[in-house]
Amino acid sequence: MSALRQAELFDHVLEAYGAASAPLSNAQLYREVGERAGIDPEAWAEQIPLGPDQPGHSMLKRRVRWYQQTLRELGLLQRDADRGRGFWSITPKGRRKLTPAEPGRVLLGFSTDLGLALWADAGDVFLHVDEPIALCLSSLPYPLARPRAYGNPTSHEYVDWTIRLLEPIAKHLMPGGSICLNLSNDIFEPGSPARSDYLERLVIALKDRLGLWKMALDPWVNPTKPPGPIRWASITQQHLNVAWEPVYIFCNDPVLWMAKNQRVLEPHSERHLAYVRGGGAKRAKTNGDGAYRLYPGSFGRETAGRIPKNVRILPHRCADKERARKLAIEQSLPVHGATMPLKLAQFYIEYLTEQGQLVVDPCAGWGTTARAAEMAGRRWLTTEQMGEYVLGASNRFVDADGFELFGAMRHAA
Ligand SMILES: C[S@@+](CC[C@H](N)C(=O)[O-])C[C@H]1O[C@@H](n2cnc3c(N)ncnc32)[C@H](O)[C@@H]1O
Known part of the structure; x- marks a missing residue:
C-alpha cells in the first residue's frame, strides 16, 4: 500500500x-x-x-x-x-464529527470578492437565487452501497434525488448554460456483478423532466484510483479494475451552448509545429475508404493551440488539496474523502464559462469548484450541508481577495 x-x-x-x-x-x-x-x-x-x-x-x-x-x-x-x-x-x-445544517437554516460560511460559500442544504438556497447561472459544476454523492460519512441516496432513489437537487438550478440556468456532473460508473446491483443502470435513467430523466440535453460524456481517467470493485475484480475475477469516472455535460439550449474549446487550447507539440511551419501536407492524400482527405497545404496554417481530446487524465490528489488536508488535520476537522482534482474543475470552468459569469456547486464538499472558479476569475456560489467541510474548504481561500470567514460559522460547526 x-x-x-x-x-x-x-x-x-x-x-x-x-x-x-x-x-x-x-x-x-x-x-x-x-x-x-x-x-x-x-x-x-x-x-x-x-x-x-x-x-x-x-x-x-x-x-x-x-x-x-x-x-x-x-x-x-x-x-x-x-x-x-x-x-x-x-x-x-x-x-458528531460532521454537523449537518439544520433544515431551513442557511448560514454564511465564508466569502471572497468573487464568491460565497453557504453552510446549508442546497434545497434551501437555489430556489431563491435571482441571477442567471452559467455553470453548475458538481460531483454529487455517489449512490454507494457503503455510504461515506456524509451519506448518500441509493441507486434506486438517485434519479428523483438528483432531479430535486438540480431543478431550481436548471430553472436559473442562462440560455446555453451547462450542468456538468462527475458521477460514478461503478455502482453495482445488490449482490450482483451487473452495473446499475442509474446513469442511463438519470440522463433520460434530466432530458424529460428538466429539458437538459446531453452534450458530452468525458471519461476522467484517474491513474491513482484504487483497484476495484474488489468483490467482482479480485474475488470472483469477472470484472476489470476500474480506472475512470464519467463527467457528463448537460445544456438547456444546445444551439446557444456557451462551451468554447478555444478557451482551453493546449500547446502544439514541437513535431506538429515543425510540420505546420513547413507548409503542412505536400500533396493530396486519401486515407482508407476515402473518409479522410488531405490536400496540399492542409495543416499549413498555424493555430493558437491544439483542441483538447475529450478524455481527462488526472490523479485525484493534488497539491492544493494536500495543503487543505494538512490544515484540516491540524485543526481537528474531518478530512473530506471524495474531492475532485482542482485541474478537473479548472478545465470545465474555463471551457464552459466566460470571466465574470456565475458558477455554482450545490454539493461543494471542500470547495474545489469554488476554488477553481476563484482562480479563473468567475463568480461563484456554493452550498455544503456539513459545517466542518465548509470550514475545511475555507482554508483554501485565505489568500483570496476579500476573504472573510464568518464568526458564527466557526462557533456553530
Ligand atoms: C462528492 S462530495 C463533493 C466533493 C467536492 N466536489 C470537492 O471536491 O470537495 C459531495 C458533497 O455533497 C454534500 N451534500 C450532499 N447532499 C447535499 C445537499 N442536499 N446540500 C448540500 N450539500 C450536500 C456532502 O456533504 C458532500 O460533502
Whole structure:
C-alpha cells in the first residue's frame, strides 16, 4: 500500500464505524475498511516474519488496529456492553464529527470578492437565487452501497434525488448554460456483478423532466484510483479494475451552448509545429475508404493551440488539496474523502464559462469548484450541508481577495 493510501486509512476506519448499524468485530472492520479503501483481500494475509519459531503478523491489520486505538483514545469509539471485548461502535461524539445544517437554516460560511460559500442544504438556497447561472459544476454523492460519512441516496432513489437537487438550478440556468456532473460508473446491483443502470435513467430523466440535453460524456481517467470493485475484480475475477469516472455535460439550449474549446487550447507539440511551419501536407492524400482527405497545404496554417481530446487524465490528489488536508488535520476537522482534482474543475470552468459569469456547486464538499472558479476569475456560489467541510474548504481561500470567514460559522460547526 502506497504512502498516500496509508494516509487515507484512518478516514476509512472512522467511516466504517460511522456507517455500521451494529458494533463491529475486528474481522468485520477489516472487511469494511478493505471495501472502502479498495484493498486487495490477499493484502490482509501478507505477514511480516518475526522470527524462526514465531508466527508472523499482518502489518495492514496492525495499522488498522492502531487507528482503532487512536479513535478509542479520542473518545470516538466505545466497547459494546453486551458483546464485550472486541466489539466497538462509534460514540455520539464520533458521530458528531460532521454537523449537518439544520433544515431551513442557511448560514454564511465564508466569502471572497468573487464568491460565497453557504453552510446549508442546497434545497434551501437555489430556489431563491435571482441571477442567471452559467455553470453548475458538481460531483454529487455517489449512490454507494457503503455510504461515506456524509451519506448518500441509493441507486434506486438517485434519479428523483438528483432531479430535486438540480431543478431550481436548471430553472436559473442562462440560455446555453451547462450542468456538468462527475458521477460514478461503478455502482453495482445488490449482490450482483451487473452495473446499475442509474446513469442511463438519470440522463433520460434530466432530458424529460428538466429539458437538459446531453452534450458530452468525458471519461476522467484517474491513474491513482484504487483497484476495484474488489468483490467482482479480485474475488470472483469477472470484472476489470476500474480506472475512470464519467463527467457528463448537460445544456438547456444546445444551439446557444456557451462551451468554447478555444478557451482551453493546449500547446502544439514541437513535431506538429515543425510540420505546420513547413507548409503542412505536400500533396493530396486519401486515407482508407476515402473518409479522410488531405490536400496540399492542409495543416499549413498555424493555430493558437491544439483542441483538447475529450478524455481527462488526472490523479485525484493534488497539491492544493494536500495543503487543505494538512490544515484540516491540524485543526481537528474531518478530512473530506471524495474531492475532485482542482485541474478537473479548472478545465470545465474555463471551457464552459466566460470571466465574470456565475458558477455554482450545490454539493461543494471542500470547495474545489469554488476554488477553481476563484482562480479563473468567475463568480461563484456554493452550498455544503456539513459545517466542518465548509470550514475545511475555507482554508483554501485565505489568500483570496476579500476573504472573510464568518464568526458564527466557526462557533456553530
Ligand atoms: C462528492 S462530495 C463533493 C466533493 C467536492 N466536489 C470537492 O471536491 O470537495 C459531495 C458533497 O455533497 C454534500 N451534500 C450532499 N447532499 C447535499 C445537499 N442536499 N446540500 C448540500 N450539500 C450536500 C456532502 O456533504 C458532500 O460533502
